[in-house]
Amino acid sequence: MAVKVKIPSPLQRLTEGKEEVEGKPGTVIGLLNDLEAKFPGIGERLSEGGKIRRFVNIYVNEEDIRFLKAEQTEVKDGDEVSIVPAIAGGCEPPREGVANLLFVENH
Amino acid sequence: MQALSIPKAIIDEMVAHAKGAYPKEACGILSGSGDAVEKLHRMRNADLSSTTYMMHPDEQLNVMRDIEKDGKKMLAIYHSHPASPAYPSQIDINRAFFPGTDYENFPGTAYVIIGLAEGGPEIKAFLLIGKAGIREITIVPV
Numbered sequence: 163m164a165v166k167v168k169i170p171s172p173l174q175r176l177t178e179g180k181e182e183v184e185g186k187p188g189t190v191i192g193l194l195n196d197l198e199a200k201f202p203g204i205g206e207r208l209s210e211g212g213k214i215r216r217f218v219n220i221y222v223n224e225e226d227i228r229f230l231k232a233e234q235t236e237v238k239d240g241d242e243v244s245i246v247p248a249i250a251g252g253c254e255p256p257r258e259g260v261a262n263l264l265f266v267e268n269h
Numbered sequence: 270m271q272a273l274s275i276p277k278a279i280i281d282e283m284v285a286h287a288k289g290a291y292p293k294e295a296c297g298i299l300s301g302s303g304d305a306v307e308k309l310h311r312m313r314n315a316d317l318s319s320t321t322y323m324m325h326p327d328e329q330l331n332v333m334r335d336i337e338k339d340g341k342k343m344l345a346i347y348h349s350h351p352a353s354p355a356y357p358s359q360i361d362i363n364r365a366f367f368p369g370t371d372y373e374n375f376p377g378t379a380y381v382i383i384g385l386a387e388g389g390p391e392i393k394a395f396l397l398i399g400k401a402g403i404r405e406i407t408i409v410p411v
Binding site for chain 2 (some may be wrong): 246
């Protein structure tokens with residue numbers, strides 16, 4: 163039995179279309195490095211310099227690894243690791259010129 | 270998807286959510302079947318910011334799993350722009366793609382924006398067509 167790794171649809175083109183692949187027990191970062199060896203290109207999409215990228219959520223058995231031991235979270239045979247893109251966005255911050263103008267007007 | 274039909278009660282709830290969260294950004298998910306929204310899922314904005322949002326990761330996974338269990342689909346992601354128009358920002362577009370790729374995170378899912386700037390609220394829905402393209406789709410209140 164290995165670790166079950168659920169791959170999000172934008173990365174399935176790197177896993178030959180597979181929604182689920184097998185991962186290596188150990189730590190999350192070790193598992194990602196092992197995935198990179200099997201599916202070149204996947205590792206750099208998920209982590210940079212040993213850290214998980216900001217808008218990538220990784221869960222071990224439905225627990226967000228940010229609340230566990232992050233990249234060092236342990237994964238065992240039979241565990242399920244889910245990789246899910248964060249849902250995020252935002253609006254443009256006010257332009258500096260506009261902010262300065264408001265500042266001048268208010269003072 | 271050419272249009273998104275949304276029950277009026279859900280449109281009202283989105284606006285109430287956006288106004289209630291003001292001046293911070295509100296965010297949530299609309300689920301349903303085909304192009305018909307059936308349910309609104311309010312989400313916590315983990316950023317607690319007036320210029321960005323990120324859905325609380327635990328809530329996001331739970332809601333996505335619930336939608337799947339119910340045999341429904343995530344049809345749209347909504348969020349508010351407290352002080353700007355209902356139009357996707359560059360940040361919205363950048364974060365809709367998997368980091369370091371040109372692959373959309375949730376292909377086929379629409380983005381609904383509630384703009385609270387002057388004269389608002391205005392609500393618009395969009396689909397992304399690659400990183401350079403946005404197509405507005407009609408919201409049909411039902």
